[in-house]
Each structure stands twice: as C-alpha cells, then as structure tokens.
Amino acid sequence: MRMVELMTRVWLFACNFMTLSNPWFLAALLAILGVFHLDLLATLLNLSRYRLPLPQRLKDVFDDETVKKAAEYAGRSARVDLIRDAFLLAVLIGVWWSGGFAWLDVQVRSWGLSTLWINVVSISGIVLCRALLALPFEAWETFGVEAEFGFNRTTPATFIGDRLKGLLLMLLLGVPLLTLVLWFFQTQPLAALWAWICMSAFSLIMAWLAPRVLMPLFMKFTPLRDGTLRTAILELAERLKFPVADVFVVDGSRRTSKANAFFAGFGKTKRIALFDTLITKHNEDELLAVLAHEIGHCKLRHVPVQIALGLVESALMFWLLHLALGSPAFFEAFGVSGRPLGLGLLFFTLLYQPAGLLLGLFSSAMSRRHEFQADAFAAKACNAAPLMKALRKLSVENLAHPQPHPLTIALRYSHPPLGERLAALERLL
Numbered sequence: 467m468r469m470v471e472l473m474t475r476v477w478l479f480a481c482n483f484m485t486l487s488n489p490w491f492l493a494a495l496l497a498i499l500g501v502f503h504l505d506l507l508a509t510l511l512n513l514s515r516y517r518l519p520l521p522q523r524l525k526d527v528f529d530d531e532t533v534k535k536a537a538e539y540a541g542r543s544a545r546v547d548l549i550r551d552a553f554l555l556a557v558l559i560g561v562w563w564s565g566g567f568a569w570l571d572v573q574v575r576s577w578g579l580s581t582l583w584i585n586v587v588s589i590s591g592i593v594l595c596r597a598l599l600a601l602p603f604e605a606w607e608t609f610g611v612e613a614e615f616g617f618n619r620t621t622p623a624t625f626i627g628d629r630l631k632g633l634l635l636m637l638l639l640g641v642p643l644l645t646l647v648l649w650f651f652q653t654q655p656l657a658a659l660w661a662w663i664c665m666s667a668f669s670l671i672m673a674w675l676a677p678r679v680l681m682p683l684f685m686k687f688t689p690l691r692d693g694t695l696r697t698a699i700l701e702l703a704e705r706l707k708f709p710v711a712d713v714f715v716v717d718g719s720r721r722t723s724k725a726n727a728f729f730a731g732f733g734k735t736k737r738i739a740l741f742d743t744l745i746t747k748h749n750e751d752e753l754l755a756v757l758a759h760e761i762g763h764c765k766l767r768h769v770p771v772q773i774a775l776g777l778v779e780s781a782l783m784f785w786l787l788h789l790a791l792g793s794p795a796f797f798e799a800f801g802v803s804g805r806p807l808g809l810g811l812l813f814f815t816l817l818y819q820p821a822g823l824l825l826g827l828f829s830s831a832m833s834r835r836h837e838f839q840a841d842a843f844a845a846k847a848c849n850a851a852p853l854m855k856a857l858r859k860l861s862v863e864n865l866a867h868p869q870p871h872p873l874t875i876a877l878r879y880s881h882p883p884l885g886e887r888l889a890a891l892e893r894l895l
C-alpha cells in the first residue's frame with residue numbers, strides 16, 4: 467500500500483472520529499481505550515498499596531522481606547502485562563485505522579472460497595496472529611519474571627508443547643464451533659438463539675470432557691498411592707457424604723512451583739486432584755482442610771450456579787451481537803464494506819469488552835462469596851485453624867498481595883484477599 471493511500475485512510479478515519487458520524491466507531495474506540503486505562507489504573511493503585519502498614523492479623527504472615535519480594539514480583543509482572551497490552555492495542559489501532567481489516571477481507575475473498583469459509587479463515591487468521599504477537603510476552607513472563615522469582619519449572623520444550631497442543635485443540639474444537647456459529651448467522655433468522663443454544667451445549671460438554679480428556683493432555687494424573695493421606699482423604703469424603711471415584715496427584719511441579727487443588731467431574735465420578743506441590747508443602751491436616759473447602763464448593767452447588775450465570779451472560783452477549791451484526795454502520799465503523807460476518811464477530815469482541823467487564827464484576831463478586839461459603843463449610847468440617855494455616859502458607863508461597871486495592875479486587879479477584887478470609891474464619895474458631 468502506498469504511503470499516500472495509507473495517510474488518506476488514516477485521515478478519513480480521523481474525520482470519522484472527529485465528526486462522530488458513526489456511533490459504533492466512537493463506541494469501539496472508547497471501549498478499548500477505556501478498558502485499557504481502567505486496567506492500568508487498577509494495577510497502579512494495587513502496586514501503591516504494598517507500602518501500607520500491615521494489620522495485626524497479617525503481621526505474622528508476611529515479614530518485611532516477603533512484602534518487598536511480593537512488591538517486586540508484582541511490579542515486574544505488571545510491567546510485562548502493560549507493555550504487552552500497549553503493544554497489542556497499538557497494533558490493533560494501527561491495523562484498524564490503516565484499513566487493514568478491509569485489506570484482509572479483500573485478500574481472503576480473492577482466494578475464491580465460499581462465504582462461510584472466507585469468514586472462518588479471516589477470523590482464525592486474526593486470532594492466530596494475535597496469539598503469535600502475544601507469544602514473546604508469555605515467554606518473557608514465564609522464563610523472565612516467573613523464573614527470576616523461582617516459580618517457573620517449565621522447560622522451553624514443555625512451553626512449546628503446550629502451545630502446540632493448544633493450537634491443535636483450537637483447530638479440532640474451536641474452528642468447527644466457529645464454523646457452526648457463522649453458518650447460523652449466515653442462514654438462520656434466529657441465529658443468535660441457535661448460536662447460544664449451541665455454545666451452551668458446547669460449554670456443558672467441555673465441562674464434562676475437560677477433566678477426562680483435555681487436562682490429561684497437559685498434566686499427568688497419577689493415583690495417590692495407599693497411605694495415611696489417601697485413607698484420611700477417603701474418610702473425610704465419606705464423613706461429608708461426598709462420593710469420590712479416585713484421588714490423583716497432578717504433576718503441577720513440571721510447570722510451576724505454585725500449589726493448587728481441584729475437583730474434576732460431574733455427578734458420581736468426582737476425581738480429586740492434588741498438585742504434587744501442594745502435597746509437599748502442607749501437612750495432612752492442612753491438606754484435608756483445603757480438600758474440605760473444595761468439597762464445600764461441590765456440596766453447596768457452586769458449580770451449577772456459576773454455569774447458569776455463564777449461560778445468562780452468554781445469552782446477553784448473543785443478543786448484543788445480533789443487534790450489532792444487523793447494523794450496516796457497525797461494519798462501516800471498521801472500514802469494511804458489505805457485511806463480512808467473520809470480521810463482524812471480531813469487531814464485536816472489541817465493543818463487548820466493557821460489557822464483559824461489567825458482567826465480570828458481578829460474577830467475580832459471586833465467586834468471592836462462594837469462597838467465603840466454602841471456607842465456612844471447611845471450618846465446620848475440619849476446624850478453622852488448619853485451613854487458616856494452609857491459606858497463610860499459600861499466600862506467602864505464591865507471593866500474594868497482602869492488601870490489594872478494592873478496585874483490583876472487584877476487577878480481578880475470584881478469591882477474597884487473605885486478610886478478609888482470615889477475618890471471616892476467626893469468627894468461626
């Protein structure tokens with residue numbers, strides 16, 4: 467593309483912006499800039515709170531050295547995130563304002579594919595490009611920051627293997643689903659409804675499939691060998707009337723030294739999975755308390771509630787998508803003519819960011835509420851003291867922020883900060 471032509475395009479878009487002739491244009495620009503700056507604000511506010519004096523409850527958890535290290539770790543991570551986000555934002559605006567989307571549309575059309583495939587190819591191409599652009603930053607985070615603070619155990623081979631497996635999954639699962647959704651929008655009047663039904667079915671199937679098929683692709687599940695820990699876990703499950711199919715150890719230590727525990731599976735075939743890192747760092751009482759917390763989530767039906775909320779959220783998203791795709795001005799705002807659906811879906815993801823953020827506030831607030839409830843369940847089942855000990859250890863080990871800022875909590879925390887959890891558990895002692 468010649469320089470003059472490029473400048474003309476940028477100028478035309480600038481005029482579009484200045485005259486505010488296209489409301490979609492302004493909305494999309496405000497959406498991406500707004501989300502970027504809100505995120506930045508949350509990061510800065512959060513970093514400033516490492517200097518606050520610790521409340522009594524946290525004084526024996528975090529010593530000065532740990533707080534200093536946690537602040538450095540958060541600072542380095544935030545820098546990588548900020549540079550990555552600013553870079554991706556600049557590329558996006560550059561491509562958008564120089565007419566790059568229209569150019570891509572013309573190129574793919576010239577290949578002589580059917581409309582459906584044109585859309586599938588252009589959307590997959592853009593998703594792939596974005597992932598490739600973000601890849602160096604992921605490597606920097608893993609082998610730079612995480613390694614520097616002693617968390618990283620991932621080898622370059624595992625790192626590359628994980629990405630290749632991810633790509634393969636995208637081709638096997640993501641592309642067929644995308645094709646189906648695009649086909650609905652191309653042929654069905656009630657496309658948004660069909661797409662929603664189809665996506666909901668897909669996410670339910672994935673919830674079932676993930677622990678059985680997908681997770682074992684990335685992690686190795688070994689049955690926990692017979693011993694006091696296994697007996698104690700099965701006894702706890704029995705006492706809480708929680709049917710367990712088996713207890714597994716997961717080789718989390720191959721990637722990170724951070725510890726975790728989770729449950730997998732619906733219905734009667736629940737598998738308990740403990741990270742090997744969790745087992746090495748906690749004594750039996752603490753492990754049982756952590757498991758009781760996880761059992762609490764299941765017993766209190768937190769998973770179905772979250773899934774139901776997810777379905778409501780996606781219904782809203784598809785309704786908004788229906789409105790956007792029906793408007794020619796929406797496509798004009800991104801400089802493409804006609805109504806190429808594939809690109810329309812991508813533009814929509816930009817516009818949807820603020821709505822997604824608002825819905826995220828609600829769902830993470832609910833998730834934090836669920837954490838308090840699961841903590842209370844565990845305290846009742848196993849006594850609050852070992853859970854408090856385990857939570858303290860996990861926070862220090864993972865260099866958690868001792869006192870995160872309320873805005874950051876609202877935006878990013880699916881779990882309440884340690885101080886709040888300890889305060890709630892103290893009341894149950």
Ligand SMILES: [Zn+2]
Pocket residue numbers: 759760763837840
């Ligand atoms: Zn939990």
